[in-house]
Amino acid sequence: MEPNLSDSISGALWSPETGIIDSHAFMGSLEKDITESGGDLxxxxxxxxxxxxxxxxxxxxxxxxxxxxxxxxxxxxxxxxxxxxxxxxxxxxxxxxxxxxVTGISHLIYPCPETQGSSHGFQSLGTHLTLDLQGNVRFGPDLEWLSPQDGEGPDFWSQHLTANNIQLQEMHQAVTRYLPKVILDGLQPDYVGFRPKLAGPTGGxxxxxxxxxxxxxxxxxxxxxxxxxxxxxxxxxxxxxxxxxxxxxxxxxx
Incomplete structure (x- = not known):
């Protein structure tokens, strides 16, 4: 397994075909297929x-x-x-x-989602490690539930597009469960994404x-x-x- 993993990790699933892709190039390829087939965008x-x-x-x-x-x-x-x-x-x-x-690492590391002691149940994927095509290391996602306030429209989420440091401590705690040598000062917010949930925090x-x-x-x-x-x-x-x-x-x- 990867070096520097926590001593509490006793095993892992090896997935040799797991990889990363350029999401923008992928969408560009789909765009090309559509237009060349006579489709309109x-x-x-x-x-x-x-x-x-x-x-x-x-x-x-x-x-x-x-x-x-x-x-x-x-x-x-x-x-x-x-x-x-x-x-x-x-x-x-x-x-x-x-x-x-309702409202230096060479592998991708995906800890199993946890339910014990968590209010999120299986609603979160776990704070895993991924690499981008430039070799940068990203940890995430964490999870913060958002609900519209009274009078807000369906696009209320657009007000929350800026990443911040509010949950950085919690993120660091999740990361150090499997990579204990990662320091808090070495982390910084990257980007914010929104996932369409069909069930709330207690919905399973x-x-x-x-x-x-x-x-x-x-x-x-x-x-x-x-x-x-x-x-x-x-x-x-x-x-x-x-x-x-x-x-x-x-x-x-x-």
């Missing part, structure tokens, strides 16, 4: 309304891009809106079917939800609670949607 566009079109058996999606607005007609709507995905789904379903919402484990509703407006596929490892699973999720949710054959595009 609408960047910096906000979805403001979605309506069923029963006559054409599809959906009309209204978007705003800057100062202009437009509408798109689609036969099948895949809702992969991340943090806002449940809000979009709920506007399209009858009340009885709506979602209930909640896996990805891939929900298909065959409404009169056409198929509606909602990808809900797609947190980590969402990027790793993205291609498998897309294949699942096409094959299982929509019943289409993907063998010709593999």
């Amino acid at each position: 609408a960047y910096s566009s906000d979805v403001v309304r979605v309506d069923r079109d029963e006559d054409r058996c599809g959906w009309v999606v209204q978007v705003i891009t800057g100062d202009s607005s437009d509408s798109l007609f689609v036969k099948t709507l895949v809702n992969a809106a991340g943090l806002s995905a449940p809000l979009i789904t709920n506007t399209l379903l009858p009340p009885s079917e709506r979602l209930k919402m 484990f909640q896996d990805f939800v891939i929900r298909t509703d065959f409404a009169r407006g056409g198929p509606l596929v909602s990808l809900l609670g797609i947190e980590s490892p969402g990027l790793t699973s993205s291609l498998a999720i897309a294949e699942h949607v096409v094959e299982h949710s929509l019943g289409l054959d993907t063998s010709s595009i593999r």
